[in-house]
Amino acid sequence: MDGVKVVAIARRAASYEERTGRTREAILAAAEQEFVANGLSGATMESIAKAAGVNKALVYRHFERKELLFQRVLVMAYRRLRDMEANLEFSDDPVAALEELCSFTLHYYLENPNFLVLVGVENLHKGENLRSVAREELAISKLIRVVTGLLAKGERAGAFRPGLDPVDLWLTLSSLCWFSVAGAYTVDITFGRNIHQPAEAEARLAVIKDVIRRYALRPERLPPI
Amino acid sequence: MDGVKVVAIARRAASYEERTGRTREAILAAAEQEFVANGLSGATMESIAKAAGVNKALVYRHFERKELLFQRVLVMAYRRLRDMEANLEFSDDPVAALEELCSFTLHYYLENPNFLVLVGVENLHKGENLRSVAREELAISKLIRVVTGLLAKGERAGAFRPGLDPVDLWLTLSSLCWFSVAGAYTVDITFGRNIHQPAEAEARLAVIKDVIRRYALRPERLPPI
Amino acid sequence: MDGVKVVAIARRAASYEERTGRTREAILAAAEQEFVANGLSGATMESIAKAAGVNKALVYRHFERKELLFQRVLVMAYRRLRDMEANLEFSDDPVAALEELCSFTLHYYLENPNFLVLVGVENLHKGENLRSVAREELAISKLIRVVTGLLAKGERAGAFRPGLDPVDLWLTLSSLCWFSVAGAYTVDITFGRNIHQPAEAEARLAVIKDVIRRYALRPERLPPI
Amino acid sequence: MDGVKVVAIARRAASYEERTGRTREAILAAAEQEFVANGLSGATMESIAKAAGVNKALVYRHFERKELLFQRVLVMAYRRLRDMEANLEFSDDPVAALEELCSFTLHYYLENPNFLVLVGVENLHKGENLRSVAREELAISKLIRVVTGLLAKGERAGAFRPGLDPVDLWLTLSSLCWFSVAGAYTVDITFGRNIHQPAEAEARLAVIKDVIRRYALRPERLPPI
DNA sequence: GATGAATGAGGATTCATTCAT
DNA sequence: AATGAATGAATCCTCATTCAT
Numbered sequence: 001m002d003g004v005k006v007v008a009i010a011r012r013a014a015s016y017e018e019r020t021g022r023t024r025e026a027i028l029a030a031a032e033q034e035f036v037a038n039g040l041s042g043a044t045m046e047s048i049a050k051a052a053g054v055n056k057a058l059v060y061r062h063f064e065r066k067e068l069l070f071q072r073v074l075v076m077a078y079r080r081l082r083d084m085e086a087n088l089e090f091s092d093d094p095v096a097a098l099e100e101l102c103s104f105t106l107h108y109y110l111e112n113p114n115f116l117v118l119v120g121v122e123n124l125h126k127g128e129n130l131r132s133v134a135r136e137e138l139a140i141s142k143l144i145r146v147v148t149g150l151l152a153k154g155e156r157a158g159a160f161r162p163g164l165d166p167v168d169l170w171l172t173l174s175s176l177c178w179f180s181v182a183g184a185y186t187v188d189i190t191f192g193r194n195i196h197q198p199a200e201a202e203a204r205l206a207v208i209k210d211v212i213r214r215y216a217l218r219p220e221r222l223p224p225i
Numbered sequence: 226m227d228g229v230k231v232v233a234i235a236r237r238a239a240s241y242e243e244r245t246g247r248t249r250e251a252i253l254a255a256a257e258q259e260f261v262a263n264g265l266s267g268a269t270m271e272s273i274a275k276a277a278g279v280n281k282a283l284v285y286r287h288f289e290r291k292e293l294l295f296q297r298v299l300v301m302a303y304r305r306l307r308d309m310e311a312n313l314e315f316s317d318d319p320v321a322a323l324e325e326l327c328s329f330t331l332h333y334y335l336e337n338p339n340f341l342v343l344v345g346v347e348n349l350h351k352g353e354n355l356r357s358v359a360r361e362e363l364a365i366s367k368l369i370r371v372v373t374g375l376l377a378k379g380e381r382a383g384a385f386r387p388g389l390d391p392v393d394l395w396l397t398l399s400s401l402c403w404f405s406v407a408g409a410y411t412v413d414i415t416f417g418r419n420i421h422q423p424a425e426a427e428a429r430l431a432v433i434k435d436v437i438r439r440y441a442l443r444p445e446r447l448p449p450i
Numbered sequence: 451m452d453g454v455k456v457v458a459i460a461r462r463a464a465s466y467e468e469r470t471g472r473t474r475e476a477i478l479a480a481a482e483q484e485f486v487a488n489g490l491s492g493a494t495m496e497s498i499a500k501a502a503g504v505n506k507a508l509v510y511r512h513f514e515r516k517e518l519l520f521q522r523v524l525v526m527a528y529r530r531l532r533d534m535e536a537n538l539e540f541s542d543d544p545v546a547a548l549e550e551l552c553s554f555t556l557h558y559y560l561e562n563p564n565f566l567v568l569v570g571v572e573n574l575h576k577g578e579n580l581r582s583v584a585r586e587e588l589a590i591s592k593l594i595r596v597v598t599g600l601l602a603k604g605e606r607a608g609a610f611r612p613g614l615d616p617v618d619l620w621l622t623l624s625s626l627c628w629f630s631v632a633g634a635y636t637v638d639i640t641f642g643r644n645i646h647q648p649a650e651a652e653a654r655l656a657v658i659k660d661v662i663r664r665y666a667l668r669p670e671r672l673p674p675i
Numbered sequence: 676m677d678g679v680k681v682v683a684i685a686r687r688a689a690s691y692e693e694r695t696g697r698t699r700e701a702i703l704a705a706a707e708q709e710f711v712a713n714g715l716s717g718a719t720m721e722s723i724a725k726a727a728g729v730n731k732a733l734v735y736r737h738f739e740r741k742e743l744l745f746q747r748v749l750v751m752a753y754r755r756l757r758d759m760e761a762n763l764e765f766s767d768d769p770v771a772a773l774e775e776l777c778s779f780t781l782h783y784y785l786e787n788p789n790f791l792v793l794v795g796v797e798n799l800h801k802g803e804n805l806r807s808v809a810r811e812e813l814a815i816s817k818l819i820r821v822v823t824g825l826l827a828k829g830e831r832a833g834a835f836r837p838g839l840d841p842v843d844l845w846l847t848l849s850s851l852c853w854f855s856v857a858g859a860y861t862v863d864i865t866f867g868r869n870i871h872q873p874a875e876a877e878a879r880l881a882v883i884k885d886v887i888r889r890y891a892l893r894p895e896r897l898p899p900i
Numbered sequence: 901g902a903t904g905a906a907t908g909a910g911g912a913t914t915c916a917t918t919c920a921t
Numbered sequence: 922a923a924t925g926a927a928t929g930a931a932t933c934c935t936c937a938t939t940c941a942t
Binding site (some may be wrong): 466469470473504505506507508511 | 924925926927928929
């Protein structure tokens with residue numbers, strides 16, 4: 001709706017390839033902002049073009065249709081997160097590491113609502129736009145590898161219950177962080193808890209860590225009561 | 226997409242008041258379907274009117290603006306769920322009761338995606354439409370009372386950890402069920418888990434129950450390992 | 451291209467039906483002019499609306515799509531001609547009557563190029579728009595009846611060759627008039643004959659009459675040489 | 676509609692001049708197909724370029740504007756036909772020869788609808804594009820010479836009426852063939868006669884020959900009745 | 901000569917909303 | 922209360938044409 005001129009900087013470049021690449025980036029960046037701010041149908045190609053500092057027709061030349069542009073934006077958002085996850089540096093202690101993953105995830109969602117919004121929009125559209133994307137593009141395997149490693153290490157250390165499924169654990173952890181942020185507005189209105197206030201965020205994170213720890217740890221490792 | 230004629234039945238009725246009431250209901254019912262199927266901007270006043278079997282202008286007469294119509298639909302959806310929750314009949318055993326609440330919630334979400342979609346849409350719109358609704362209309366207190374009761378009973382019975390916060394517990398439980406359903410499409414695409422298949426739903430429910438139980442129960446009540 | 455405000459007069463009428471009818475007429479009249487002046491793709495819904503003195507969206511309300519609007523215009527043009535043909539008053543002498551039909555047809559085409567242009571456009575579009583029109587709407591039978599009557603009368607009078615097929619004759623006559631007008635521009639450029647000059651038109655009409663007479667009459671009725 | 680890659684063959688050739696010439700031909704050939712298939716406004720420079728296997732900008736380099744390209748295509752089509760006509764080999768018998776001209780013309784139109792379509796389009800545009808073309812480019816004189824020769828021969832042989840005007844005769848003959856093909860679609864729809872079916876084409880040709888013969892021959896040479 | 905990138909203007913269609921009856 | 926007609930502002934997308942390399 002307001003159309004900040006995002007990346008228009010740095011065009012007028014050298015080779016064709018370079019120029020094309022920069023234009024593409026500018027459009028993608030602008031599109032992400034517009035989609036996040038206004039949703040798939042709310043964002044207009046006009047505003048995206050303007051925000052990217054290019055012509056409307058050029059957006060079409062590069063992305064053919066609005067949905068395909070959305071798809072590219074979505075894929076970008078996925079990759080960005082998956083790449084960060086793959087490069088996280090965890091503590092040696094597996095319990096601490098698990099809590100660090102909780103913390104990272106909640107904070108990432110809080111600071112990058114784009115990801116949540118884009119994925120939320122996509123779910124409202126029943127996954128139509130994501131379905132045609134090659135699985136590898138989403139780099140999901142990187143994430144699985146990280147979680148699997150974490151669980152194995154904790155299990156070997158005798159801290160975690162054996163046989164935990166990494167996908168189950170991830171979905172659990174992710175659900176807790178996800179809803180805290182994606183449902184923030186209705187939760188605030190109905191329960192009076194506003195996670196966008198730092199104190200509230202930390203309180204919620206503490207609960208999430210607690211839930212996850214109690215789920216992953218052998219009971220005898222938990223403090224009584 | 227094509228506008229099933231929802232409730233058009235049963236207009237042309239008795240007293241003025243009654244007639245008006247029925248028209249209102251018909252519009253609300255039609256609007257809910259359209260909003261859920263196509264989102265806030267996707268649903269059109271035209272299609273809503275057609276589905277309700279009435280004239281477009283009449284929809285305006287009853288609800289003034291599209292957003293207000295959406296708001297009423299949303300409030301309706303909230304109340305419907307809260308009313309059901311308030312009337313749930315739980316087992317005497319508090320642990321079983323807690324699991325029943327998990328089961329009810331997941332299944333309700335699965336069978337009434339309308340609620341999730343509407344609330345999801347509302348969150349994407351940052352709660353703009355819900356904010357002006359009186360808190361009582363959402364009947365949130367009924368839900369809190371139920372959860373509080375459950376926790377108190379479990380604590381008295383020595384099963385639950387003392388001092389559990391009902392809102393924390395509810396947000397945890399709700400997050401797990403919510404994301405399982407609201408994120409169904411992207412989860413299916415990325416992790417290959419499709420919760421719309423019954424077996425998958427039951428498997429996920431088992432994990433959710435487990436997470437909640439381990440969070441609520443005193444550790445010493447948990448089976449070792 | 452120039453957008454004369456065609457019929458915008460005389461709206462603001464009494465009953466719904468009357469108002470609707472007038473709007474419809476105004477749009478159809480404007481559309482005909484625009485389609486004739488600019489072709490199917492050349493005419494824009496915007497210019498049509500403006501010429502009709504109404505809003506663009508209203509054109510859609512009444513005719514749904516540009517092609518359907520074109521179809522209605524085309525059908526109107528057909529009916530108008532067929533109705534005139536059905537009401538022609540011919541001389542008693544069948545030979546004179548036949549020549550009168552030639553004369554009427556050529557002059558009608560000359561004075562109503564709209565018909566030619568519309569049908570020409572439709573043929574360039576391979577008849578797509580006309581195909582779905584009910585045969586009766588085109589009132590072709592009226593024309594056939596007229597030609598059949600003419601031939602029968604001439605045959606009974608011993609003037610025309612027996613067994614002439616009315617459709618064959620009509621297609622012949624129509625071809626001659628048609629091409630004279632529809633091909634006017636290229637014929638003028640290539641052969642230097644401009645049928646839009648009255649003298650040229652009469653000269654061409656004389657040839658057409660001659661061709662038709664020689665085709666229809668028994669040879670022995672023709673003047674030697 | 677989708678742009679078959681027409682002549683892209685045989686570029687990357689010998690001398691500059693030769694290469695240029697071939698590119699030109701490729702573009703012209705592609706343009707003809709596109710114009711015929713989609714009309715002047717329906718054909719796009721993009722699709723033409725793609726069909727020719729070249730870059731859009733190159734089309735502009737060679738033809739400056741869409742209309743000029745259309746003009747060149749049109750001229751090409753004229754010349755092609757005129758050249759064929761100039762080289763026809765007729766029977767010695769002038770009556771047979773005249774019928775052969777009818778047959779050739781109808782079949783040429785049937786098999787080369789391009790010519791009809793292009794000229795039809797041009798007439799809808801009131802000859803704007805053709806007007807600036809030098810008369811000789813259209814080689815019309817060749818055709819006149821052929822028809823004049825035919826008539827002179829028939830007249831000398833005592834078969835044809837004296838004083839027939841070659842242009843009149845040609846316009847008559849051409850009208851009959853023209854309309855049969857150019858009006859094919861609407862004629863099919865309104866009269867149920869589809870000239871694209873071979874039997875129908877032959878029947879129509881017989882009528883055309885009959886019309887022309889009766890117009891050209893001395894009456895006493897016609898069979899009674 | 902040949903290419904890919906970029907533009908500005910326009911065009912069909914849709915939609916929330918208001919008006920007249 | 923209820924209806925059908927009418928509107929103005931968008932919105933997606935296309936296209937002829939020009940520019941830079």
